[in-house]
Amino acid sequence: xxxxxxxxxxxxVAEGNPLTVKCTYSVSGNPYLFWYVQYPNRGxxxxxxxxxxxxxxxxxxxxxxxxxKSQTSFHLKKPSALVSDSALYFCxxxxxxxxxxxxxxxxxxxxxxxx
Amino acid sequence: xxxxxQTPKFQVLKTGQSMTLQCAQDMNHNSMYWYRQDPGMGLRLxxxxxxxxxTDKGEVPNGYNVSRLNKREFSLRLESAxxxxxxxxxxxxxxxxxxxxxxxxxxxxxxxLTVT
Numbered sequence: 001x002x003x004x005x006x007x008x009x010x011x012x013v014a015e016g017n018p019l020t021v022k023c024t025y026s027v028s029g030n031p032y033l034f035w036y037v038q039y040p041n042r043g044x045x046x047x048x049x050x051x052x053x054x055x056x057x058x059x060x061x062x063x064x065x066x067x068x069k070s071q072t073s074f075h076l077k078k079p080s081a082l083v084s085d086s087a088l089y090f091c092x093x094x095x096x097x098x099x100x101x102x103x104x105x106x107x108x109x110x111x112x113x114x115x
Numbered sequence: 116x117x118x119x120x121q122t123p124k125f126q127v128l129k130t131g132q133s134m135t136l137q138c139a140q141d142m143n144h145n146s147m148y149w150y151r152q153d154p155g156m157g158l159r160l161x162x163x164x165x166x167x168x169x170t171d172k173g174e175v176p177n178g179y180n181v182s183r184l185n186k187r188e189f190s191l192r193l194e195s196a197x198x199x200x201x202x203x204x205x206x207x208x209x210x211x212x213x214x215x216x217x218x219x220x221x222x223x224x225x226x227x228l229t230v231t
Contacts, residue, residue, distance in 0.1 A: 009155070032217045043119075043205060043222035044158075050217075090157060092220075100212040101146050101165035102173065103220060107157035 002027045002095035006106035013081045013113050021076040021109045023091030032094035033074045034103075035065055037087050044090065050074060061085070081113045117141055121206050121223035128196040128230045136191040136226050138206030145211035147189035148220065149173075149181060151202040158205065164189055166211065196230045203227050 003026045013019045025031055033050035048059025050067050058064045065076050076089060091106040122137045140147065145166045150158040150173075160173030162181040170181050178200060180192045189208075193200060204226045210218035 006157075032212075034219055036220075043224045044207075044220070046219040046221075049219055094212065094217065096212065099171070101163055102160065102171070103148070103163075103209075104160060104174065105150070105158035107155065 002093050002102070002104050004091050004093045004104055004106040006089075006091055006109045008109050009107075010110045010112065013111070015083055015113050015115050016080055019078050019081045019085070019111065019113075021089050021091075021111060023074045023076065023106060024072050025074060025091070025093045026072060027093055027095040027097070029095065029097035031072075031074070032096055033065075033067070034092040034094075035059065035063070035074075035076050036090045036092060036105075037061075038090065038108075039087050047076070047089075083113045083115055086111055086113045119206055119208055119221050119223035121204075121226050123226060124224070125227050126229070128193075128228065130197060130230060132196050133192065133194050134196065134228075135193075136204055136206075136228075137188070138190065138223060139188045140206075140208040140221070141187065142208060142221065143186070144208035144221070145186070146209045147183065148207040148209075149179075149189070149191045150205045150207065151175065151200075152205060152225075153202050161191065161204075196228075198230045201228060201230045 035047040036044040119140045148163045149161040164170045164183040167186045206223045207220040
């Protein structure tokens with residue numbers, strides 16, 4: 001069975017500084033990974049997904065994610081944070097071996113960017 | 116395009132009452148999902164339907180039933196609501212998975228359910 005962990009409930013960053021939101025995963029076969037963002041009182045919006053072979057994936061709003069197979073991690077990054085990036089971020093994983101349609105989410109990380 | 120539409124947006128139930136949450140998508144997606152979101156717990160998968168005619172349990176299926184009515188619609192039923200089912204419920208859909216295609220989920224705006 002797959003699992004995904006987001007070890008930080010909250011990440012605080014000053015505007016203009018780089019940010020990292022951490023995610024680690026466990027799957028039986030090749031990982032199929034996603035990042036989503038949720039703004040207050042809204043549904044989740046897709047940010048980016050892992051593409052096999054690309055260790056650095058670029059997504060929406062200037063976000064990117066770094067895949068590390070040996071550490072089973074898929075950390076979300078942005079070189080320069082904006083106040084408007086403040087939101088709840090979720091990592092998700094699909095296990096193509098056990099059940100390809102089943103997608104499991106982490107517990108979420110609240111990102112707070114201070115001016 | 117409306118995308119994924121959930122009804123109702125808000126609902127208050129008394130313990131023991133039943134209700135059905137409706138979800139419809141207009142993107143011709145094969146797979147549909149129901150998640151619940153609770154503070155500190157993230158999104159937890161209740162049930163999913165890989166394709167029309169199939170449904171499978173997720174992480175937290177107890178107390179819920181689902182119906183994949185057709186390709187567009189996937190409903191979630193609470194037969195006897197409990198306070199522990201107070202949550203925000205999200206429906207999502209995606210294209211079918213294949214090795215060459217890992218499509219993301221598209222989410223509805225959620226249903227906020229309170230059980231008293």
